[in-house]
Amino acid sequence: MRILFLTLLLTISFYAKGQNDSIPKDAVHLREVPKHNLVIDLGLSSPTGDYKDVAVSGLNIGAGYDFYMDKHWALTASTRYVYNEFSPIGSTQQTTINNEENWSAFTLAIGPQYSYTNNRFQLDAFTRIGFQFIDEQESSATSSLIETNYATDSENFNTTAAVLQVGLRFNYYFRRSVQVFFSPQYMSTLGEPIAYFSGNGTVDRKLTNFSNILFNVGLKIAIGPEYSNGEMRDDSF
Numbered sequence: 001m002r003i004l005f006l007t008l009l010l011t012i013s014f015y016a017k018g019q020n021d022s023i024p025k026d027a028v029h030l031r032e033v034p035k036h037n038l039v040i041d042l043g044l045s046s047p048t049g050d051y052k053d054v055a056v057s058g059l060n061i062g063a064g065y066d067f068y069m070d071k072h073w074a075l076t077a078s079t080r081y082v083y084n085e086f087s088p089i090g091s092t093q094q095t096t097i098n099n100e101e102n103w104s105a106f107t108l109a110i111g112p113q114y115s116y117t118n119n120r121f122q123l124d125a126f127t128r129i130g131f132q133f134i135d136e137q138e139s140s141a142t143s144s145l146i147e148t149n150y151a152t153d154s155e156n157f158n159t160t161a162a163v164l165q166v167g168l169r170f171n172y173y174f175r176r177s178v179q180v181f182f183s184p185q186y187m188s189t190l191g192e193p194i195a196y197f198s199g200n201g202t203v204d205r206k207l208t209n210f211s212n213i214l215f216n217v218g219l220k221i222a223i224g225p226e227y228s229n230g231e232m233r234d235d236s237f
Helices: 002-021 049-054
Strands: 036-047 055-068 073-086 097-100 103-118 120-132 140-141 148-152 160-175 178-189 194-199 204-208 211-222
Touching: 036 049, 036 073, 036 178, 049 055, 049 073, 049 204, 055 211, 073 120, 073 211, 103 160, 120 178, 160 211, 194 211
Parallel strands: none
Antiparallel strands: 036 055, 036 211, 055 073, 073 103, 097 140, 103 120, 120 160, 140 148, 148 194, 160 178, 178 211, 194 204
8 A cells, every 4th residue: 555655656746747847937827926816715713802702613704806916916805704603701501591693794805915926835915904794692691600691782782893804825826727725814803893791790791802813725716817917828838
């Protein structure tokens, strides 16, 4: 089995070397990046800060568009749906949750991106600002240990907030027009739109932002053959 694996690995290596040897050193896809790109990703969303008091890990999925003005700088736009499970602070098996709903939010954002490319590898660093639309949490929770674990403060709960998103993408060109990537990101509302009551005996109003660290994988797909300097991709070799 080990011999078979080594034979397969050597065959792939020789094939890849042969492919690279047949590619001109000044080929456009080795010098530039595609001008128009569709980005699709999904992964885990892990709450941070005070938001961890009312939420645990969930999922997120997003889509975006990258427009390259040159081979380093791009203008990006993205949309994202983020979901976290509802878990109020101090929850135990004795906690009673009424009308249980999970946290979810929809985001629209734009911003600049810087890219550095080395052969088949590309690093993207981006920051975006936009708006996040949060579904108001209608759940409530009580337990024997904490009189009120969670109760929505509807009067002070804001369903719309400004949002900041920063992140990195570690890309690998699987094909000339397709990259696969891993992307850690941080996304947080600017301000504290989530308002709720919590306490034992004395019930306090608490405020928190909607913030997550995202761990995503995805695809970055070139739309059309045009590159950042206006040249067209040549697939004849």
